[in-house]
Amino acid sequence: MGAGHSMWSALRLLITEVRSGLRGKHVALVAAGTAFFSLISLVALMLVLLRLCGWLLGVDGTRGAVSQIGDALPAGHGVQAGVTALAGAAVELSLVAFALALLPASLYGEGLRRSFLHLSPVAVQDDTFTGWRGRLGMVPAVVAAPFVMSTALLAAPWLAGLANAGGWRLVLSAVVAFHLLWVLLSTEVLLVFRFVGVGVAGWRATVVSGFVTGAFLCGFLGGFVLFLAVPFDWSAPFGGLAAPGATVAVSLWLYLLHAVLLVGYQLMLCLDGRAGRLLAPAGESCTGLAPGGRVPGRHRGGWPWRADVASRVRLRLRHDRRAGSAKPQFSDDTDGLARWARLHQGHDPSGSVLASAWVVLAQRCARTRLLRAVPPDLLSLGGPLAAAAAVGLAFGGGLWPVASCALVVLSGLLDGLDGAVAVTTGRARPLGAVVDATADRIADLLLVAVLYALGAPASWCVAAATVALLHEYLRARAVAAGMRGVGALSVAERPLRVVLCAVACLGSGLLPAGTPGTGWPWADVCVLVWVAAGGVGLVQLAVGVARALR
Known part of the structure; x- marks a missing residue:
């Protein structure tokens, strides 16, 4: 009884915190702005996702499954015709049209990022390149979306059969469809919160808020289906013009759905920073938090404790510099990022998602008892040896490149x-840093050799090796000239x-016919991306070096 009462009190506290966090944030206006971005990108995004589903399931399979979903929707308002037309246009989309559709589709990520930034405690001026961050942050959700949608499309015929049988099977089909949609939609919401949102919240808070938000979104989508069944002429308030009526009706529901999404994002911030005790296992406390879940010394409107990794790393570095000051409780991941920053003259790696994830993964593995007993120089030499073995397996063809992929990941x-x-x-020492750098450059050349073994053109492999070595040579010369830190994380x-290199190996082994839809060789695509990214990285690093040595 006491535990139940405590949980109910914590839930009431959480609801109060969410309402308090939304107060003064003009959520209705922000949701309207997000709905505007979604209205611009809706058709283009659906075309892109259905085209990707067409590559996964085939043109006929995608068109048939979408048609069955359309038939299950209420008749009227031209819904079935619209859904069928959308699927037909999507599966016949050319590569040029697909590329053109990506531009308006990416605007959705920008709109979400700007909306989340409005709710986030991070100041707007501190979030640089907001539009591009939002667009790139949508990449994980877009990559996962075809698989999510394909699951729904594959289940559509079975659910349609249950619904057509009537009776209790009709009820069963509705229940299964709702829960399937809930899981799939929550997965997408989780990815959006994690990668488009401002800062990095904890996984537990992200998962819980993602699935809670997904449940409410499913309920509102069910309401939209009921709305479609209402026999009301949408064009009546607009003088019989069908296009304005349909646009306003769709915009209204997009507004409601995004209002729910924003409340769910605020729920994630509260779970992560203020009501974290709801998610803590028995006996675990939220250390470092004042009563009410706030950061000690911060006012009530301060940032969530785990919503901004960069802020926590900077806070840890400041505490490390204060001799004799009491240190707050930090997570092991924050300790790892702070240690990396100290070794690189205070350069914070949390600004790059890939770099910070790489550092955190290495730090977590390094804390195991087995690896702590291994000499660091031996680990340095193991990288080139694993890459060399990957080259040999890559020449084997068949499924051998899959094993080569595992060795490439091990090398990294x-x-x-x-x-x-x-x-x-x-056991850090200057000679170890030299051994590490030398082993890394050898491993880079061996990664290029892996791409060549998979069939990449020799000229592009030479270009890839050149930009990689130039990138590291520029940084090394700048450090020798007196630059503090790494200059820039490109x-x-x-x-x-x-x-x-790992993607090239995995694709060559599992999909030897080439990339889906285009048939381009995996090694060719990856080496081209390597060279293009290398050119951009050289420019980024050159700018960072110029600023550091100015």
Whole structure:
């Protein structure tokens, strides 16, 4: 009884915190702005996603499944005809039209990012390149969306059969459809909160808020289906003009859905920073938080404790510099990022999602008892050895490139583990840094050799090796000239090279016919992306070096 009462009190506190966080944020106006962005990108985004589903399920399978979903919707308002026309246009989309549709489709990510920034405690001026951050943040959700939609499309015929049978099977089909939609939609909401949202919230808060928001969104989508069944002429208030009536009706529901989404985002911030005790296991407390879940020394409107990784790393660095000051409780991930920043003259890696994830993964692995016993130099040498073995397997053809992919990932992981183990165990030394850098450059050349073994053109492989070496040579010369830190974390850092090489191996082994829809060789695509990213990275690093040595 006491535990139930405590949970109910915590839930009431959470609801109060969400309402308090939304007060004064003009959520209705922000939701209207987000609905405007979604209205611009809705058709283009659906065309892109259905075209991707067509590549996964085939043209006929996608068109048939979408047609069955359309038939299940209420008749009237031209819904069935519109859904069928949309699917037909999507599956016949050419590559040029697909590329053109990506531009308006990406605006949705920008609108979401700007809306989340309005709710976030992070100041607007501190969030640079907001539009591009939102567009790039949508990439994980867009990549996952075809698989999510394909699951729904594959289930559509079975659900339609249950519904047509009538009776209790009709009820069963409705229940299964709702829960399937809930899980699939919540997955997309989770990815949007995680990668489009401002700052990085904890996974538990993100998952809980994502599934709660997904449940409410499913309920509102059910309300939209009922709205379609209402026999009311949408064009009546607009002099019989059908287009304005349909546009206003769709805009109204987009507004409501995005209002729910924004409330769900505020729920995530509260779960992560203020009501974290709801998610803590039995016996675990939210250390470092004042009563009410606030950061000690911060007013009630302060940022959530885990909503901004960069703020936590800077806070940790400031505390480390204060001799004799009491340190607050930080997570191990924050400690790892702070240690990396100290070794690189205060350069914070949390500004790059890929770099910070790479550092955190290496730090977590380095804390294991087994790896702490291994000499760091041995880990440094293991990277090139794993990459060399990957080259041999890549020449084997068949499914051997899949094994090569595992070795490429192992090589990249060992590259991060050597320094992490050295710092964790107190065995960092100047000679170890030289061994690490030399091993990394050898491993970079071997990654290029893997791409060549998979069939990439020799000229492009030479270009890839050149931009990678120039990138690291520029940084090394700048450090020798007196630059403090790494200058800049560019898009062409080593984690990207490892990822591209691993994708080429995995694709060549599992999909030897080439990339879906285009048939382009995986190695060719990856080496081209490597060279393009390398050129952009050189420019970014050159700008950072110029600023540091000015």
